[in-house]
Amino acid sequence: MALSFFESLHQQGMIGEESMEKIRNFYADSSVSLHNELRTLLYLGVLLVSGGLGFLIYRHLEDIGKLTIALVVLLACIACYLAALRFKSRMRAETPTQPVLYDYTVLMGALLLLTLVGYLQSQFHFFGHRFGLASFIPMVILFITAYFFDHKGVLSLAIVTLAAWVGININRKTWYGLATLDHTATILAAFFLGIFLIGIAIGVKQKNLKPHFGSVYHQFGTHGAMLAANAGILHFDKYYWLCFLILLLTAAFHFRKAIRESSFYYLVISCLYTYFGCSYCVINEMDKHLHTSSSDVLLLSLIYLIGSAILLAYFLTTRYKKMTAHVSV
Amino acid sequence: MLAYNHQDLLNRECQEAAKAAMRDDLLTEQENKTIQNAYPSRLYTPNPFLRLGLGILTLIISLALLGLLLLEISSGDNYLSVLFFVGVISLVALEVAIHTKKPFQAGIDDMLLHSGIAYLLCSIGFRDSSHPALGQAVLALLACVLYLFAFIRYLDRLAIVFSVAGLVVFLHAVIIELWRWPLWTFLGIAALTMAGLFLQVSRLLNKRQLSCYLPGIQLLQYALVICCYGCFHLAAVENLYAAYQGRNDLGNPASAMVIFYWSWTIIFPFLVLVRGIRLRSRPWIRIGIGLVLSLLVFNQLHEHPVPDELAAFMIGLLLIFLAYSIIKYLKTNNSAFNDRQGAAPGVLNSLLPVIMLGSLQPTPGGHTESTTQFGGGSFGGGGAGTEF
Numbered sequence: 001m002a003l004s005f006f007e008s009l010h011q012q013g014m015i016g017e018e019s020m021e022k023i024r025n026f027y028a029d030s031s032v033s034l035h036n037e038l039r040t041l042l043y044l045g046v047l048l049v050s051g052g053l054g055f056l057i058y059r060h061l062e063d064i065g066k067l068t069i070a071l072v073v074l075l076a077c078i079a080c081y082l083a084a085l086r087f088k089s090r091m092r093a094e095t096p097t098q099p100v101l102y103d104y105t106v107l108m109g110a111l112l113l114l115t116l117v118g119y120l121q122s123q124f125h126f127f128g129h130r131f132g133l134a135s136f137i138p139m140v141i142l143f144i145t146a147y148f149f150d151h152k153g154v155l156s157l158a159i160v161t162l163a164a165w166v167g168i169n170i171n172r173k174t175w176y177g178l179a180t181l182d183h184t185a186t187i188l189a190a191f192f193l194g195i196f197l198i199g200i201a202i203g204v205k206q207k208n209l210k211p212h213f214g215s216v217y218h219q220f221g222t223h224g225a226m227l228a229a230n231a232g233i234l235h236f237d238k239y240y241w242l243c244f245l246i247l248l249l250t251a252a253f254h255f256r257k258a259i260r261e262s263s264f265y266y267l268v269i270s271c272l273y274t275y276f277g278c279s280y281c282v283i284n285e286m287d288k289h290l291h292t293s294s295s296d297v298l299l300l301s302l303i304y305l306i307g308s309a310i311l312l313a314y315f316l317t318t319r320y321k322k323m324t325a326h327v328s329v
Numbered sequence: 330m331l332a333y334n335h336q337d338l339l340n341r342e343c344q345e346a347a348k349a350a351m352r353d354d355l356l357t358e359q360e361n362k363t364i365q366n367a368y369p370s371r372l373y374t375p376n377p378f379l380r381l382g383l384g385i386l387t388l389i390i391s392l393a394l395l396g397l398l399l400l401e402i403s404s405g406d407n408y409l410s411v412l413f414f415v416g417v418i419s420l421v422a423l424e425v426a427i428h429t430k431k432p433f434q435a436g437i438d439d440m441l442l443h444s445g446i447a448y449l450l451c452s453i454g455f456r457d458s459s460h461p462a463l464g465q466a467v468l469a470l471l472a473c474v475l476y477l478f479a480f481i482r483y484l485d486r487l488a489i490v491f492s493v494a495g496l497v498v499f500l501h502a503v504i505i506e507l508w509r510w511p512l513w514t515f516l517g518i519a520a521l522t523m524a525g526l527f528l529q530v531s532r533l534l535n536k537r538q539l540s541c542y543l544p545g546i547q548l549l550q551y552a553l554v555i556c557c558y559g560c561f562h563l564a565a566v567e568n569l570y571a572a573y574q575g576r577n578d579l580g581n582p583a584s585a586m587v588i589f590y591w592s593w594t595i596i597f598p599f600l601v602l603v604r605g606i607r608l609r610s611r612p613w614i615r616i617g618i619g620l621v622l623s624l625l626v627f628n629q630l631h632e633h634p635v636p637d638e639l640a641a642f643m644i645g646l647l648l649i650f651l652a653y654s655i656i657k658y659l660k661t662n663n664s665a666f667n668d669r670q671g672a673a674p675g676v677l678n679s680l681l682p683v684i685m686l687g688s689l690q691p692t693p694g695g696h697t698e699s700t701t702q703f704g705g706g707s708f709g710g711g712g713a714g715t716e717f
Contacts, residue, residue: 059638306394316383
């Protein structure tokens with residue numbers, strides 16, 4: 001049925017003979033791909049095994065013994081790394097295609113490494129009170145793993161560990177997960193880490209050192225820096241204008257990047273982060289300088305929100321039009 | 330009844346099919362442009378990220394407008410009227426937007442529709458009722474009808490799923506809250522309703538005049554199958570518990586129920602999976618896999634043969650083994666299925682039935698020269714209209 005549609009386009013002269021031949025060959029192979037479904041099952045299996053094993057150990061902690069657990073996790077971790085090395089050597093020697101379990105083995109090894117370090121620290125105080133060392137060592141190993149095995153997932157884990165090392169904690173104390181985002185030290189750490197990661201992203205692309213890792217660094221860097229700038233605007237009483245200026249500069253950089261690379265993703269996030277920061281500043285200034293009742297300030301704030309959101313939506317759609325006019329579909 | 334122009338929708342599907350074919354290197358850029366020009370669509374459908382951004386901004390405007398109006402009224406009772414008013418305003422704004430700028434899956438239309446219906450339902454649901462059960466039933470029925478209307482008029486696929494949810498809540502409110510019947514009767518009636526609806530909906534699939542609704546109808550089918558399976562399963566379990574505890578008014582149907590429970594719980598998921606494999610339909614295969622997984626979960630929940638963590642570990646190992654074995658098999662054997670990345674046939678096959686059912690013909694007067702203005706209107710690009 002689908003082929004007949006393209007055949008009719010071909011008869012009308014919209015599709016050339018060469019392309020039509022490709023389409024015929026394409027539909028001649030009527031097999032259906034189950035790639036995503038099978039990968040989902042595999043991923044779910046890995047999660048269930050690692051989660052189930054974790055709970056199994058937790059429930060039977062007394063029966064098994066701390067040292068035995070640490071040894072089992074260590075052995076499993078080493079086994080995963082050895083299997084990944086074997087896959088890697090086979091990839092070099094036999095075929096350039098990646099074995100099915102390669103990605104999952106590397107990821108499992110990296111996750112077990114983190115589990116092991118956490119377990120050693122909590123049960124044996126392996127690193128004593130030097131908590132920084134407990135995140136620094138796995139971070140270094142994870143970065144080496146990511147670069148050696150060329151694995152973006154492990155690189156993401158390494159960046160998260162780097163964030164933990166510089167003092168950004170993720171826990172369940174607040175609904176958004178970041179318990180200390182209202183602390184000056186955390187805001188500064190997040191901002192400088194974000195800028196550092198953006199710098200690394202630019203560096204790896206320019207130096208051609210695994211340039212495909214650039215997008216991972218940039219994602220973390222952009223969100224880290226802009227989130228920290230917004231948190232700074234909310235947190236600092238005197239210097240929030242400085243944070244707003246930093247937010248504007250960061251947004252301008254990403255806006256230029258969006259235009260240069262025709263990236264709608266960076267266009268939208270740079271505009272939205274700036275909008276939230278800008279709205280807070282405007283409403284805060286109205287509250288400070290307008291000597292009217294709080295209900296009047298609220299009224300003006302709501303009018304501002306409606307007007308500014310309409311303007312931003314208009315700006316985004318017109319910018320989108322300009323960008324798509326230069327980009328081929 | 331449809332808010333959008335039928336031809337625009339068909340042309341948009343055709344454009345999407347051509348783009349998908351070009352992405353898979355089946356068409357050249359020039360050929361793609363020619364097809365885009367021959368099938369112009371005035372609908373505005375931006376990039377998914379922009380859709381998200383526009384959706385967030387629309388929600389901010391909608392909430393700020395609601396806050397503004399609430400601020401202006403002083404009486405406590407009037408807030409429900411304001412909610413109702415903002416709901417109506419949202420839906421009117423949606424109609425105006427569609428007739429002027431033609432947004433389709435653009436974030437603005439999605440958010441106006443869902444926030445509008447949510448405000449309307451809240452304005453009715455928050456009213457004090459002397460009969461709460463009746464109020465709940467009326468609200469659920471209203472939600473079901475409104476979301477069904479939203480699907481029919483605006484082709485919103487999420488709305489049809491909400492409509493099914495509204496129907497289930499309505500049945501629950503009537504059977505459990507109003508009539509005070511036992512839970513298993515509600516579950517049984519809900520399952521039978523879903524099965525009946527599924528049969529009725531299946532007849533709509535090949536109707537030419539409903540071609541634009543095809544993706545939504547398919548989604549509705551999947552929602553109905555999942556609901557039917559879950560309701561029948563829970564009905565059987567509830568009936569068994571009731572029989573064991575002597576709460577069942579129908580005597581002791583436990584043995585028959587046990588047979589039904591096992592056959593339904595175990596056989597039905599595999600039947601769906603086999604149907605998917607026979608039809609080579611990825612959605613049915615996905616539902617089949619989901620139902621087989623739910624079979625394992627249900628079994629663990631009700632029978633509890635091993636501790637939960639051990640069950641998770643064993644099911645995980647089984648999944649890894651099965652998935653790995655199938656991947657290995659597909660890599661070395663020719664079959665009706667493969668393990669190739671990039672499911673282009675899936676995209677093309679999901680789009681083209683809509684076009685074929687709609688018996689699409691090139692639009693007379695559509696641009697045929699090779700320019701960059703290919704999306705309809707004066708600027709072109711991604712099916713976007715120029716006026717937006």
